[in-house]
Amino acid sequence: MKWRSVSTMRYDFETVIRRENAGSGKWDEIKRTLGCFPKDVIPFSVADMEFDMVPEVREGLKAFLDRSVxxxxxxxxxxxxxxxxxxxxxxxxxxxxxxxxxxxxxxxxxxxxxxxxxxxxxxxxxxxxxxxxxxxxxxxxxxxxxxxxxxxxxxxxxxxxxxxxxxxxxxxxxxxxxxxxxxxxxxxxxxxxxxxxxxxxxxxxxxxxxxxxxxxxxxxxxxxxxxxxxxxxxxxxxxxxxxxxxxxxxxxxxxxxxxxxxxxxxxxxxxxxxxxxxxxxxxxxxxxxxxxxxxxGDAWLDECLQVIDTNRKVITDYLAREFPQVRVTRLEGTYLLWIDFRGLGIECHELARILKEEAHIFLDEGFIFGEAGEGFERWNLAAPTSYIQAALSRLECLKKHLSGMKREML
CATH class of the missing domain: 3.40.640.10 (Type I PLP-dependent aspartate aminotransferase-like (Major domain))
Structure with a gap:
């Protein structure tokens, strides 16, 4: 699967600043669930980004601290x-x-x-x-x-x-x-x-x-x-x-x-x-x-949007190929992909458990957005594409559950 290499960009959208034990509830959920922080696992839940800080903001705040009270x-x-x-x-x-x-x-x-x-x-x-x-x-x-x-x-x-x-x-x-x-x-x-x-x-x-x-x-x-x-x-x-x-x-x-x-x-x-x-x-x-x-920040944002759009395509293409029962809502704005898993026939809380405990994919469950969100998951796309791809490969465990469900129906 190909995507536009971020190496051609001016800014770094590949480095993740890990937030283990740093007061991030988003990250701490990983340890609460798995008991550790696996190296290739990052959360795709709460709507903040897993990108390095905008350099112009970081350097500007440093200079501001040097001259301000x-x-x-x-x-x-x-x-x-x-x-x-x-x-x-x-x-x-x-x-x-x-x-x-x-x-x-x-x-x-x-x-x-x-x-x-x-x-x-x-x-x-x-x-x-x-x-x-x-x-x-x-x-x-x-x-x-x-x-x-x-x-x-x-x-x-x-x-x-x-x-x-x-x-x-x-x-x-x-x-x-x-x-x-x-x-x-x-x-x-x-x-x-x-x-x-x-x-x-x-x-x-x-x-x-x-x-x-x-x-x-x-x-x-x-x-x-x-x-x-x-x-x-x-x-x-x-x-x-x-x-x-x-x-x-x-x-x-x-x-x-x-x-x-x-x-x-x-x-x-x-x-x-x-x-x-x-x-x-x-x-x-x-x-x-x-x-x-x-x-x-204009130039950084313009590049960031390219990465988000790439991640949208990577997830959409993978799910269409491997899980055609799953419907991806067309993304027009935000960096949050709304995905309908109801076609798999897995109860929404059990789906959340499988994703977290077995696939090690941490999303926002749809049911927190109200009754109409049951069976959906919200995927935060503001993360390096390599981590998105790694997470998708772990979705293979869902196929085991689907096979088991089919055997029970026979």
């Missing part, structure tokens, strides 16, 4: 302009610097939005299966979860707009958390889809909180459209959550940018932040890391 920090004008430039350069959206509220993570942002703009007992709509903290954003705060299930069609998903419109029209539905691009399905919503979502929400007084953390991670031929860029009316009825964390593997720096064009919404959001956090600030290294990534 680690005191309290706030966004500088240079920081704001760098975020503005990134949105314009990568997505064609011209935002204003004052629209930006810094938050210590996108999860913090949509949790804050739910508390700021809904009351206990009111409805928060999700398109499911979806990123699991979004369920918690509703249920932990005594809001009502309004489920708009996505419809699986072939190798992709579509929105059930009839159901969406009906549920948005219910007086109790006050807020939509839109996952764009969608995790775990990998959909990049089209302009037409976003316009229909936005129109229905405006007509029914439903606020849109759009989690766009994966917006920079696009497969060839797909374009992310920021929800707030579609029209001024949409911008005034939305809160857009962005971050460098997925794009540049900076989640540990706890920094994100919540873009709120509507001044009244922006003020209400900030008031809620103060209620919840008391002193809602990002850390000084997070702000500088974001600035460095957005200022100097």
């Amino acid at each position: 680690m005191g309290y920090a706030a966004m500088t004008e240079e920081y704001r302009q760098t975020v503005v430039s990134w949105e314009a350069r990568r997505h064609g959206w011209q935002i204003q610097p004052e629209w930006i509220r810094d938050t210590p993570g996108v999860i913090n942002a949509f949790f804050t939005a739910v508390k700021a703009f809904t009351k206990p007992g009111e409805g928060v709509m999700l398109m499911t299966p979806v990123y699991y903290p979004m369920y918690a954003a509703a249920t932990r705060h005594d809001r009502v979860l309004v489920d708009n299930p996505l419809v699986q069609e072939g190798d992709t998903y579509r929105i059930d707009f009839e159901d969406f419109a009906q549920k948005a029209a219910e007086p109790n539905t006050k807020l939509l958390i839109l996952c764009s691009p969608h995790n775990p399905s990998g959909r990049v919503w089209t302009r037409e889809e976003l316009e229909r979502i936005g129109r229905i929400c405006i007509d029914n007084h439903v606020l849109v909180v759009s989690d766009e953390i994966h917006c920079d991670l696009l497969m060839p031929g797909y374009k992310h459209i920021p929800f707030g860029s579609i029209s001024e009316e949409f911008a005034m009825n939305s809160i857009i959550c962005t971050a460098p964390s997925k794009t540049f593997n900076l989640a540990g720096l706890q920094t994100s940018n919540t873009i709120i064009a509507n001044e009244e919404l922006r003020q209400r959001f900030y008031v809620e932040q103060q209620k919840d956090d008391g002193n809602p600030k990002c850390n000084i290294l997070g702000l500088e890391g974001c600035r460095l990534a957005y200022a100097y």
Whole structure:
């Protein structure tokens, strides 16, 4: 099996910085399950990358430490302009610097939005299966979860707009958390889809909180459209959550940018932040890391996307050849491949056990994304291709189980 050699690239996408006993829950699961850290095994679960750090960010942070004091920090004008430039350069959206509220993570942002703009007992709509903290954003705060299930069609998903419109029209539905691009399905919503979502929400007084953390991670031929860029009316009825964390593997720096064009919404959001956090600030290294990534990270990201697309092809081709019963969802955005194993006939918890204990492949089980995810696995593609191939070779153990199941049926 061939793929584009990373040796022709400027950056290193082959080295893995191993995180055994380093406080990484993602890595520690390997030892909890296997009792050791096998040399050729890395996790493909939690959505951070198994690539070396972006050199420009690493060197920039070193220089920053040499000249800075680690005191309290706030966004500088240079920081704001760098975020503005990134949105314009990568997505064609011209935002204003004052629209930006810094938050210590996108999860913090949509949790804050739910508390700021809904009351206990009111409805928060999700398109499911979806990123699991979004369920918690509703249920932990005594809001009502309004489920708009996505419809699986072939190798992709579509929105059930009839159901969406009906549920948005219910007086109790006050807020939509839109996952764009969608995790775990990998959909990049089209302009037409976003316009229909936005129109229905405006007509029914439903606020849109759009989690766009994966917006920079696009497969060839797909374009992310920021929800707030579609029209001024949409911008005034939305809160857009962005971050460098997925794009540049900076989640540990706890920094994100919540873009709120509507001044009244922006003020209400900030008031809620103060209620919840008391002193809602990002850390000084997070702000500088974001600035460095957005200022100097374009070339690294472009190469990273090539590796992710290669890994997508490697897995898809292997499964089509060796396990035709397994359906791979078409990946449009994110680095997370959503794979339907239901055709194997193996119960979802038993499948998870086989993958971890026998194949030594650590993925995110689909059932954590809701009932509609049962029988699926989510494979994080942000890893060296050599490790992807090594993991695929270990899937051979599944054939033994399938043979045993066939014998039992005879």
